[in-house]
Amino acid sequence: MPEPSFAPFSAQHGMAVLVGIIGIATFVTLGRRGGKCERITRAVLAFINLAVFGLSQWAWSKVTREIGMDNAIPLHLCDLAAFLAGFALITGNKTCALLTYFWGLAGTIQGVITPAIDIGFPHPAFFSFFIHHFAVITAAIYLPVVTKWRVETPLWRSPLKAFGWVNVYVVVAIIANHLMGTNYGFLAGKPANPSVLDHLGPHPGYIFWLEMIALLFFFLLALPLHSRPSKARSGSA
Secondary structure, three states: OOOOEOOOOOHHHHHHHHHHHHHHHHHHHHHOOOHHHHHHHHHHHHHHHHHHHHHHHHHHOOOOOOOOHHHOOOOOHHHHHHHHHHHHHHHOOHHHHHHHHHHHHHHHHHHHHOOOOOEOOOOHHHHHHHHHHHHHHHHHHHHHHOOOOOOOOOOOHHHHHHHHHHHHHHHHHHHHHHHHOOOHHHOOOOOOOOOHHHHOOOOOHHHHHHHHHHHHHHHHHHHHHOOOOOOOOOOOO
16 A cells, blocks of 8 residues: 655645644743753653654655665765764753764754655654654754753854864765765755745755855854853952
């Protein structure tokens, strides 16, 4: 029996996004209550992020058609972002928090706007896809709003760190794609569904423009979390 189909910008896409937004608001609201409620909320969100790849593996095992290596190893950027988000929420590690914030809001949101999936409701793969992406986005918002994580000073430092790690990922993903015939990070070709890559020219040129857009978004995302160091008052009144 064929899987139910999914079309971007359809009613089921809109409902998934709406439910995801409600989920984000729920986690942030509970987290902002502080105390035991915040600790439980953060633990649940961390668990979801750390468990979501396993959930995805189970969900894709229910697909009747043959599934390629692209789903077998957690090498998509959103896969790594979910693990980083889980560790950031548990440990407070600054690098994990930085990458969760920048990768989650600059990259994972794109996966929600233009989903690279063709299996629709009510298949488990549909649920795992949106749970996965919204878990990362929720963590990326939760860290600055609830835990008060902030970018480093000067302003350029955190965006450039995130950009540097993106390029480490690009190198690893390109090597993996070459060795396994996969398309991690969509660095070997554009997704079948409509995406921003469709407007950035042919392969491999679009990779350069995608990185430039990512760098621009990183700097824009840093602005609301940047606080100037207070200058010491000199002299006395």
